[in-house]
Amino acid sequence: MALPVVWSALAGPCLPWPWGLTSSALLSEGKFTDKHEWIPTKNGIETVGISNFAQEALGDVVYCSLPEVGTKLNKQDEFGALESEKATSELYSPLSGEVTEINEALAENPGLVNKSCYEDGCLIKIALSNPAELDELMSEEACEKYIKSIEE
């Protein structure tokens, strides 16, 4: 099973990031990847963000590196990164499609990712090229179970 969002720790005297034992406040209609990106299920265009579990583990986000509108992504492609004080965390696309929108508010206010990861702090919108991929993602319940299993 792939690991949850893993970012490159600082090189040298390594400071591997500790896994916070947090419970997520999950949106009831969302779908989750094992990498803690979530997508509220709507037709055609999906919003992508990171889960509460991920934003808590990451710490305060100080900078968001997001792709340009029009970027074509395959599932699991790296599409950006979130910078915390300590480390860089790469973001992997949960779905294949084209980036239609990026959250411009994050340029001035990257902390929105922490404060409101499911709404104002969402990251990008993707027009799906393969909606069947939605079925491969985890439901809220499954995600909670997954988190518990990796915490052990």
Next chain:
Amino acid sequence: MQRAVNMVAQLGLRLQALPLALGRPLSCAQDVLRRTPLYDFHLAHGGKMVAFAGWSLPVQYRDSHVDSHLHTRRHCSLFDVSHMLQTKILGCDRVKLMESLVVGDIAELRPNQDKVRELQNEGSDVSLEVVDNALLALQGPTAAQVLQAGVADDLRKLPFMTSAVMEVFGVSGCRVTRCGYTGEDGVEISVPAAAAVHLATALLENPEVKLAGLAARDSLRLEAGLCLYGSDIDEHTTPVEGSLSWTLGKRRRAAVDFPGASVIVAQLKGKVQRRRVGLMCEGAPMRAHSPILNTEGTVIGTVTSGCPSPCLKKNVAMGYVPYEYSRPGTPLLVEVRRKQQMAVVSKMPFVTTNYYTLK
């Protein structure tokens, strides 16, 4: 009051090859991480423990990294730095031993032990004793005021880089050194292991004091322009390259009697090939291993440490560039996630230091 050059704090040395006598290892075989005398104390205070240089240490507590960092600059923070073991050097030839190591890697005990044996074989009178003490760093503008409440000595008479033995909050035989790794005024207190928790508890009773971990320690020292051994300096860098020529004593330079002297003195006289510089940029943070380029796009160096500066709200970093690019103000590029960002060579410290010096 004795003058003591605390290289450990200034160079941020990391220990390797530690004697097994100390460290209170875990009872289970899984991870042989050493524990300081404050291990349980850290857990009790919400410390998030990580493995660091073979030790289990708190990376942060309940406050966020940035909050902890800023608290240190505005009030004071208490750090457990007991992983930097302390050694007593004994014998008539102890100065000879130290001088054979200065401007070398003095925190590596294995070479020390070899050197001790070498000198002993030559008939020198010297031996090493690892001291069973914890080391607590209290750092920040209110650190001295907090400590003063627990010591009889007048701390106004203990300037930066001096040291004295005193009773601290009822614990006798503590060595207090006016030094640290944050750029702020502060002390490092060497306390017998058995009394470490008592002392940490006493210090924490003052509302000015909060516990801080490795995360804040790293961003604080970076803002202060202090090196991290293993990242910014290592066995392949000289003090001249590392912009640390100030560590070379005048007498030693003339005598040319320290490890690497022939290389180092030549660099002092002529030009040095590369130099450690400070860098600042906006946009995405520069991190270790980010390439540094000149404005023509040619790779000329590498970042060795970097982070967003909580105080400056800009990104700061250290790295090595060829001598001709090392002047403050030189525009450069740093590659972050395949994008080239404008950066500028900056003087260090990035944030003004507040060392307590008598003038």
